[in-house]
Structure formats: C-alpha cells, structure tokens
Amino acid sequence: MGGGPAGLTAGIYAARGRLDVILLExxxxxxxxxxxxxxxxxxxxxxxxxxxxxxxxxxxxQAERFGLPFATADITKITPRDDGFLLEGARxxxxxxxxxxxxxxxxxxxxxxxxxxxxxxxxxxxxxxxGPLYRxxxxxxxxxxxxxxxxxxxxxNFASVVYLLHRRDRLRAETVIQEQALANDKIDVRWDTVxxxxxxxxxxxxxxxxxxxxKTEEASELAVDCVFLYVGVLANTDMVExxxxxxxxxxxxxxxxxxxxxxxxxxxxxxxxxxxKQVATAVxxxxxxxxSAQEYLTxxxxxxxx
Numbered sequence: 001m002g003g004g005p006a007g008l009t010a011g012i013y014a015a016r017g018r019l020d021v022i023l024l025e026x027x028x029x030x031x032x033x034x035x036x037x038x039x040x041x042x043x044x045x046x047x048x049x050x051x052x053x054x055x056x057x058x059x060x061x062q063a064e065r066f067g068l069p070f071a072t073a074d075i076t077k078i079t080p081r082d083d084g085f086l087l088e089g090a091r092x093x094x095x096x097x098x099x100x101x102x103x104x105x106x107x108x109x110x111x112x113x114x115x116x117x118x119x120x121x122x123x124x125x126x127x128x129x130x131g132p133l134y135r136x137x138x139x140x141x142x143x144x145x146x147x148x149x150x151x152x153x154x155x156x157n158f159a160s161v162v163y164l165l166h167r168r169d170r171l172r173a174e175t176v177i178q179e180q181a182l183a184n185d186k187i188d189v190r191w192d193t194v195x196x197x198x199x200x201x202x203x204x205x206x207x208x209x210x211x212x213x214x215k216t217e218e219a220s221e222l223a224v225d226c227v228f229l230y231v232g233v234l235a236n237t238d239m240v241e242x243x244x245x246x247x248x249x250x251x252x253x254x255x256x257x258x259x260x261x262x263x264x265x266x267x268x269x270x271x272x273x274x275x276x277k278q279v280a281t282a283v284x285x286x287x288x289x290x291x292s293a294q295e296y297l298t299x300x301x302x303x304x305x306x
Contacts, residue, residue, distance in 0.1 A: 001025075001075055001087075001239075002102030004032020005279045006269025008059040009286030010100045010293075015068040017294050023063070024087070024094065026074040026236075031056035032104050033270075034279055036126045037147075038154045043279050052128075055279070075239050078265070085264065087239075098293040101240060101252060102269040102286060105233035110142070114198030114206075122206025122226045123198060127151035134226045136160045140209060142195055143230035149173035149181045151228060156186040163222060164189045167214055190222075198227065237271055247273040258289035259296075266293050 001007065003025035014021040023030075034040065037052035046055075073094070079086045084097040107125040109115055115123055124130045127141075131154065139159045141152040144166035150173070155162045164181065169191045171178050181187050190211070197210035199221065208223045235250035244260040244267075245253040251273035258266045268285035270277045294300075 001099065002032065002104055002269065002271070003027075003030025003060075003070070004102060004104050004269055004282065005034060005056070005059065006104075006282040006286035006289070007032070007100070007102035008056070008063050009283045010102060010268055010290040011068040011286075012059075012063045012066055013287050013290035014100075014293065015063065015066040017290065019290075019294060019297070022069045022071055022094070024071055024073045024075060026072070026103070028072050030060050030070065033106075036128045037150075038128045039150070040279060078239050078243060080243070080262070098264045098297055099266070100258075100286075100289045100293055101237070101265065101267045101271060102282075102289070103236040103239075104270045105235050107229060108232040108234050110195055110229060110231060112195055112197050114200065117202075118198050118200050118206040122200060122224075123229070124226065125229050127155050127228050130226065130228075131155050131158050134159055137225040138163070138223060140165055140222065140224045140227045141230060142166075142227060143232075144168060144171040144173065145230065145232075146173045146177060148228075148230035149177045151230060152187055153177070153180050153184060155228070156184055159186070162187050163224065165193045165195065165209075165211070166191060167194050168192065192216075195227070233270070235271055240265070249273070256288075257292040258285055259292055264293075264296060266296075 001024050011023040034052040035056045039049045040052050040055055041049040073089045073092055075087045075089050077088045085099050087094040135158045138161045140163040141148050142165045152162050152164045164187055192213050192215045193211050195209050196212050200207040208221050211220045211222055237250050244262050244265055247253055252267035252271055253273045254260050254267050258268050266289040268289040269282040
C-alpha cells in the first residue's frame with residue numbers, strides 16, 4: 001500500500017521475488033510527496049541533482065519492468081481473517097496474506113481563519129506545483145525544517161521576494177540548506193513569527209497574512225499573493241488504527257525487519273515511527289519489508305513483530 005519510494009521499492013523486490021503482489025495507491029499517480037519536490041541532491045547514485053518527479057518516474061518504470069501491477073484504491077480499513085487480511089476501500093476490496101503499509105504522510109495545516117476558504121486560491125503545500133504561478137509576486141513560506149527552507153530557495157526562481165516565517169529564532173533545516181537560504185537576497189526571514197489568519201476575498205483569493213511575534217506579541221500584516229505551508233505532516237495510518245501499534249503521532253511501530261506487532265503486517269517509509277525521513281531510508285525500508293514479507297509467507301520467522 002503506497003506508491004512512494006518505500007512502496008515502489010517493496011513492490012520491486014516482491015515482484016522480482018516472484019510473489020503474487022499488487023501495489024495499491026490512493027491516487028492515480030504514484031510518487032508520494034517526494035514527487036512534488038523540485039530538487040533531490042542527496043540520493044545516492046545521482047551525482048547531479050534530480051527532480052523528485054523524475055526520480056519517482058524511474059522507480060515506477062523499474063517496477064513495471066519486473067511486472068509489478070498497479071491499482072488505484074483508497075483503502076480505509078484492514079481486517080484480519082483466518083486466510084489473511086481483508087483490505088476494504090470505497091469501491092473495491094482485496095484479500096492478502098501479507099500487507100506492507102507504505103502510505104506515507106500528508107502535509108499538516110495551520111488551522112487558522114481563512115486557511116480553508118483560500119485553499120487553492122493562494123494557500124498551498126506544493127511549491128513545485130504552484131510556484132511558477134507567482135512569478136514576480138511576493139510569497140511566504142511557513143516553517144523552518146528542510147522542506148520549508150529548500151522550497152523557499154526554489155521559490156526565489158519565480159517570486160519577487162520570499163518571506164520565510166518561522167516560529168523560533170533559528171531554523172531546523174540541514175546546515176547546508178540554511179546557508180543557501182540565508183545567503184539568498186530574495187529571502188526575507190521573519191523570526192519568532194506565526195500566522196494567525198489568512199486574509200483576502202472570494203474574488204482575489206489570498207491577499208495577505210495576519211502575523212504575530214511570539215515573543216513581543218506584536219501583531220502585523222504581510223501582503224503576499226501566496227503562502228506555502230511546511231509545518232509538519234500527519235500520518236496516513238487510519239486504516240490500521242486499532243489494529244497495529246502506533247506511536248503518539250500515529251506512526252506505525254515496527255522492529256528492525258519492518259514487522260509490526262501483528263504477524264503478516266509490515267510497514268516502511270514515512271508512515272513508520274522513526275527519526276530520519278529521507279528517500280534513501282524509505283528505499284531501504286521498502287526492501288527490508290518485502291524481504292520480511294516473503295520470509296513470513298514462506299514460513300520464515302518474520303511477522304511475530306515488535
């Protein structure tokens with residue numbers, strides 16, 4: 001389940017291992033969140049930067065070469081049965097003897113007034129998708145992690161100015177990414193700042209942001225044509241809630257072999273409880289999950305779980 005790096009890698013290994021396997025993706029296009037990233041420059045084997053979309057397209061083509069079938073299915077519930085697991089979706093269901101959950105995460109929203117009203121009208125989570133629409137316009141990025149800072153740098157290719165709004169007084173992104181951003185004249189960092197509301201109207205969409213300094217409590221407004229949100233993620237694990245062990249963030253707990261506490265269910269990628277969330281780690285986990293699932297199906301030890 002899942003068409004990102006972890007799911008595709010698991011599918012490649014399972015198909016190559018001659019398992020009867022299918023990859024289920026909630027959306028028609030595979031790739032996961034990394035497919036919307038403009039530049040990936042730390043994935044081994046690519047000396048030059050590669051776009052997330054191209055990287056995932058190559059992975060999918062490799063999976064297709066091994067005969068991995070794909071299907072669009074938004075699975076909402078997994079129920080154990082004597083002969084395996086019933087995966088239920090809105091329009092179809094599947095029966096599987098083993099399941100690899102690689103459903104990833106989705107961007108978290110701020111939950112402030114105006115966010116819902118202006119979603120898609122100047123409020124977005126995809127710089128690659130929407131950045132070119134705001135050429136020579138002022139935009140804002142909310143967040144201080146790798147994604148926020150990388151996308152802020154990317155947006156300088158289009159925007160007249162990029163306001164980087166961060167609730168703390170220092171960024172959390174990798175040092176090299178911070179250096180790129182802080183050296184860019186088109187990036188204006190607003191420290192200790194949160195968004196309290198999104199401003200605009202039904203005709204024009206977003207026109208600005210209401211801000212507050214968390215230390216001084218001073219309120220202000222900032223005129224921007226678009227705001228890009230990178231404030232964390234939510235786990236796509238509702239279908240296994242109450243079935244497998246989850247951490248406080250709703251992420252799936254596994255052992256080092258990607259086995260959950262339920263025999264026959266494995267997890268890999270960003271939906272798994274872990275520290276580092278990168279394409280490289282997701283790929284490794286997908287391979288491990290497929291190997292463990294094969295061992296489980298052929299009578300090996302895996303599946304007893306953590």
